[in-house]
Every structure is written in C-alpha cells, then in structure tokens.
Amino acid sequence: MTSATEQGRLAGPLSMSVANLCHRLQPQVSARTAAGFAEVLRRLGGPLQVAVAGRIKSGKSTLVNALIGRRVAPTDVGECTRLVTRFQYGTVDRVEIVFNDGHKQVLPFSADGMIPAELGIDIDKVSHIEAYLTNAVLQGMTVIDTPGLGSLDAASVSRTEELLGAAKHRKPDDDEEEEGSDELDDTSRNAVAGAEAVLYVVTQGVRADDQQALAAFTAATASREAGPVNAIAVLNKADTIAPESVEGSGGDVWKAATLLSEKQAATLKPRVADVLPVIGLIAESAESGGFTSPDAEALRQLAEMDDDILETMLISADIFTSWECDVAAGTRLRLLEKLDLFGVRYAVEVIRKEPEITAGSLRRKLLDASGLEAVRQRLSIVFAARADGIKAAAALASVTALAHASGDPAERQRVHDAIEVLLAKPEAHQLRLLEALTLVASGAVDMPEDLSEEVLRVGSNADIGAQLGKPGAPRAELAAHALERAGWWRSFASFGATPAQSRVAHVVHRAYFLIWQQIRD
Ligand SMILES: Nc1nc2c(ncn2[C@@H]2O[C@H](COP(=O)(O)OP(=O)(O)O)[C@@H](O)[C@H]2O)c(=O)[nH]1
Numbered sequence: 001m002t003s004a005t006e007q008g009r010l011a012g013p014l015s016m017s018v019a020n021l022c023h024r025l026q027p028q029v030s031a032r033t034a035a036g037f038a039e040v041l042r043r044l045g046g047p048l049q050v051a052v053a054g055r056i057k058s059g060k061s062t063l064v065n066a067l068i069g070r071r072v073a074p075t076d077v078g079e080c081t082r083l084v085t086r087f088q089y090g091t092v093d094r095v096e097i098v099f100n101d102g103h104k105q106v107l108p109f110s111a112d113g114m115i116p117a118e119l120g121i122d123i124d125k126v127s128h129i130e131a132y133l134t135n136a137v138l139q140g141m142t143v144i145d146t147p148g149l150g151s152l153d154a155a156s157v158s159r160t161e162e163l164l165g166a167a168k169h170r171k172p173d174d175d176e177e178e179e180g181s182d183e184l185d186d187t188s189r190n191a192v193a194g195a196e197a198v199l200y201v202v203t204q205g206v207r208a209d210d211q212q213a214l215a216a217f218t219a220a221t222a223s224r225e226a227g228p229v230n231a232i233a234v235l236n237k238a239d240t241i242a243p244e245s246v247e248g249s250g251g252d253v254w255k256a257a258t259l260l261s262e263k264q265a266a267t268l269k270p271r272v273a274d275v276l277p278v279i280g281l282i283a284e285s286a287e288s289g290g291f292t293s294p295d296a297e298a299l300r301q302l303a304e305m306d307d308d309i310l311e312t313m314l315i316s317a318d319i320f321t322s323w324e325c326d327v328a329a330g331t332r333l334r335l336l337e338k339l340d341l342f343g344v345r346y347a348v349e350v351i352r353k354e355p356e357i358t359a360g361s362l363r364r365k366l367l368d369a370s371g372l373e374a375v376r377q378r379l380s381i382v383f384a385a386r387a388d389g390i391k392a393a394a395a396l397a398s399v400t401a402l403a404h405a406s407g408d409p410a411e412r413q414r415v416h417d418a419i420e421v422l423l424a425k426p427e428a429h430q431l432r433l434l435e436a437l438t439l440v441a442s443g444a445v446d447m448p449e450d451l452s453e454e455v456l457r458v459g460s461n462a463d464i465g466a467q468l469g470k471p472g473a474p475r476a477e478l479a480a481h482a483l484e485r486a487g488w489w490r491s492f493a494s495f496g497a498t499p500a501q502s503r504v505a506h507v508v509h510r511a512y513f514l515i516w517q518q519i520r521d
C-alpha cells in the first residue's frame with residue numbers, strides 16, 4: 001500500500017488511487033511491467049513535469065531561465081541546446097549528464113553559473129541532462145527544456161519527439177505480439193518518459209508541425225478520448241511583432257501581440273485553451289539578475305539624449321550599436337542582448353516619465369512589461385490546481401501502455417480490469433471534469449458565458465470553497481449551494497441544452513453532487 005511519506009508527496013486523491021493500483025498489481029505482473037510500474041510510482045510522487053516545447057529558436061531556453069529565475073540554460077547555439085535538460089529541485093546545485101546506457105557524469109557549471117554550452121563529449125551517447133537546482137519554483141514543478149521541433153538536426157528533433165510521446169506513434173501497431181525485446185524496452189521507456197504537461201512556445205507564425213506536435217502530446221498523455229487540459233501556449237518574442245502588420249493594433253506592439261495571440265488560440269484549439277503574449281528575453285533579464293544597475297545607468301544616459309537622435313538609433317540594432325554617442329558601444333551591445341530594441345525604448349520611456357526611478361523599480365517595470373506574471377499565474381491555475389488529475393491521467397496512460405507492451409493477454413486484462421474499477425470511483429470523476437473543462441475552455445462546446453465560467457471554476461480549483469465561488473463560507477452554506485447547483489445542472493442537462501452541452505452538464509452535475517457528498521453532515 002501507499003506509504004505515509006508517499007501520500008504526503010502525491011498530488012491528491014486520484015494520484016493516490018493510481019499509486020495504490022500500481023502497488024497492488026506489482027506482484028501480479030511480469031518483472032518488466034513491475035519495473036515500469038515502479039517508475040510510474042516514482043514519477044507520481046514528484047512535482048508536475050512541464051516540458052517547454054516549440055520550434056527551434058522560439059525562445060524556449062530563454063523562457064525556462066525566466067521561469068526558474070536564473071540564467072542557467074544556455075540559449076542560442078551550442079551542443080546543450082540540442083539536448084533535453086530536466087531542471088528539478090535539489091538541496092545543492094548539481095548538473096549531471098545521463099548517457100544512453102544509464103551511467104551518469106557530473107558536469108561542472110561554467111564560470112557564469114550556467115550549464116556549459118559545449119560538453120566536450122560525444123553527444124550521440126547522451127540521453128539527456130539532469131540539473132538539480134535550489135530554486136524554490138522547482139519544488140512546485142520540474143521544468144524540461146527541449147531542443148525543439150523544426151530544426152535541421154534530426155537527432156534533436158527525435159529527442160524532443162520522444163519526450164513529447166510522438167515517437168511512440170511511429171511504432172508498428174501495438175497489437176503485434178511478436179515484438180523484439182529491444183522494441184519493448186523502448187515502448188516502456190517512452191511510456192514513462194513523456195512529460196505530463198506542456199508549455200508550448202510559438203512565435204508570430206503557427207505552422208502545421210506545431211499542431212502535430214501538440215496533437216501527439218495529447219494522445220500520449222490522455223488515457224481517454226479528450227485529454228485533460230495539460231497544455232498552455234505563449235506567443236513569445238512579442239516585442240518583435242511589427243504592429244503595422246496586425247490590423248486593429250493602432251500601432252501598439254502589445255495590442256498587436258494580444259490580437260495575434262487570439263488568432264493563434266483559434267488555430268491551436270482545442271489543444272490549448274489560451275495563448276498568452278510574452279517577451280521572454282526581457283522576462284529573463286529582469287528575473288534572473290541579468291539586468292544590473294550599470295544597465296540602468298546606461299539607459300538613463302540614453303534617456304537624456306536628444307529624442308530625434310535616439311529615435312534614429314532605435315531604427316535597427318546595427319544603427320543602435322554603431323552610432324557615435326557617449327554610451328560605449330560595448331555597453332549598448334549588452335543592452336541589446338538583454339532587452340533588444342523594444343526593451344531599450346520602453347526603459348527610456350519609463351525613465352523619461354520618472355527620472356528618479358531606481359534601478360530596482362526599473363527592473364520591476366520591465367518585468368511587468370514582459371507579460372511573465374500572467375504566464376506564471378496561468379501555469380499555477382492550469383497546472384498546479386489540476387496536477388492531481390493531470391498526473392494521474394499520465395500515470396494511467398503509462399500503466400496501460402506498459403500492460404499493452406507486455407504481450408501477455410492475461411496481464412493486459414488484469415490491468416485493464418483494475419483501471420475500470422478505479423475509473424468508477426468518485427475521485428476519478430475529476431478526469432471527466434478535466435475533459436469537460438477542455439471542451440468548454442477551448443470553445444469546442446459552446447456555453448453561455450456565465451455557465452462557462454462556472455465550469456472553469458469548478459474544474460480549476462482544488463479547494464471546495466473556491467470551486468463553489470464562496471471561499472471561506474461556512475460548511476453548511478457550501479453544502480446547500482453544491483446541492484442547489486447539482487439540481488440545476490441536472491435539469492439543464494435534461495431540458496435546456498444541446499446534446500454536447502448536455503454531456504458536459506451531466507459531468508458538472510455529478511461534480512457538484514460529489515462535492516455535496518464530501519461536505520454534508
Ligand atoms: N527579441 C527577443 N528575442 C528573444 C526573445 N526570447 C528569446 N529571444 C532570443 O532568441 C534567441 C533564441 O532563444 P533560445 O532561448 O535559445 O531559443 P530556443 O532554441 O527555443 O531554446 C536568443 O538569441 C534569444 O536571446 C524575446 O522575447 N524577444
């Protein structure tokens with residue numbers, strides 16, 4: 001049975017049921033399947049694993065640094081940008097290279113505290129890199145940086161696809177019983193290696209392979225039809241969008257980015273509910289200590305320059321760095337690397353409005369302008385509050401895949417039966433609720449706005465008071481409200497709804513009913 005310490009780390013009641021299922025089945029399955037279950041159990045007890053995925057050079061590593069709050073992942077070029085790196089919580093900072101054969105080698109940080117961009121070893125022999133960092137953010141989630149899709153380097157692409165579960169779909173039909181043992185190990189490894197949630201990074205143009213990657217990921221982690229809401233997207237490099245290319249922007253970059261994000265959300269749904277604009281580069285500089293007092297000083301000097309001259313300089317990076325002026329060219333280059341032209345212009349505007357602003361407040365303003373806070377908030381709503389359902393669904397998908405790969409029909413049946421029993425339990429209802437949430441949040445099922453909001457509220461919160469929109473209310477009031485809403489949704493399902501709405505309404509009805517059962521006297 002699940003031990004007390006394990007319970008403490010599990011994301012919630014459903015994860016606990018899945019853990020119990022694995023423990024119970026372990027002695028009844030083949031050694032190989034049991035080993036796979038052990039891996040599933042290990043992952044179930046860890047924080048949510050969030051892969052940052054997207055095309056090469058979309059700014060994934062930059063965003064990873066911003067989220068962790070430390071410039072540790074190499075950006076741009078170098079061998080390490082072609083490998084998967086897992087950033088997880090540790091009590092001491094430590095980086096390890098994990099080789100394909102399983103052995104590990106400690107990798108020293110480079111002088112600037114980053115993972116070295118070049119490893120000096122044969123990277124074809126490397127499986128991935130594990131980075132253990134003391135940063136508190138990682139206690140809540142493990143962040144996985146990926147090399148990216150759409151690169152010219154086939155090995156990087158396959159490493160990324162493997163992580164996202166896409167590689168599995170290239171294999172011959174699983175019903176083939178005659179698989180070699182290598183094939184089996186591969187399948188098992190894939191089944192347990194995939195990330196549980198994905199932060200998808202797109203830039204101005206969404207392409208067909210972006211959608212394919214998201215689809216493959218959803219298929220690999222969802223145990224039933226529609227997957228739970230486990231992907232969110234950001235439109236990165238919002239600063240580089242030419243506002244005149246976006247109708248209705250009124251010449252404003254952020255407005256243009258917001259409009260483009262909405263358009264891309266329509267393209268990417270129902271895989272992701274929302275696309276948030278962000279400027280990863282500015283977020284990274286502001287969050288990771290990259291932006292310093294000397295930078296603020298240099299910006300202050302620029303702000304004092306004649307406006308016409310500064311405007312000319314800000315036309316392009318070349319002009320900005322090559323123009324003759326009092327701020328050293330090297331300093332200007334550094335500003336560009338940290339903030340790019342948009343960030344420099346924005347900081348100058350802030351200083352001109354508020355000449356006495358401190359370097360610290362300027363950094364804060366830059367952070368606000370980067371859009372990172374909204375991404376963080378969404379991550380915590382979408383992922384943290386749903387971690388139990390997301391982790392449990394991913395674990396169930398792995399358990400199913402492991403049983404399937406065993407090639408033993410009796411074993412497969414035993415696992416299948418156990419999963420059916422689990423899915424009938426009350427705590428498994430949140431899987432259906434997450435599916436309903438996906439449908440409503442993405443607009444795949446149309447709902448009047450107040451009802452959509454209600455579904456989102458019930459499905460996105462871990463706390464009963466918050467689920468019912470009455471945080472802190474007395475128990476009796478919560479129980480009465482849950483019962484009232486349960487009744488309302490049942491009659492909406494029967495009388496007031498389209499067939500699609502009706503299916504969602506039944507799920508919401510049952511969610512309220514289960515809440516009521518939990519808190520009634
Ligand atoms: N202007 C601008 N450049 C960015 C932004 N985010 C990343 N970059 C730059 O884009 C390049 C590629 O970024 P990187 O994080 O290595 O991309 P990855 O290949 O997806 O990991 C780097 O030079 C970054 O500085 C952004 O929001 N705005």
Ligand SMILES: [Mg+2]
Nearest residue numbers: 060061075081
């Ligand atoms: Mg990268």
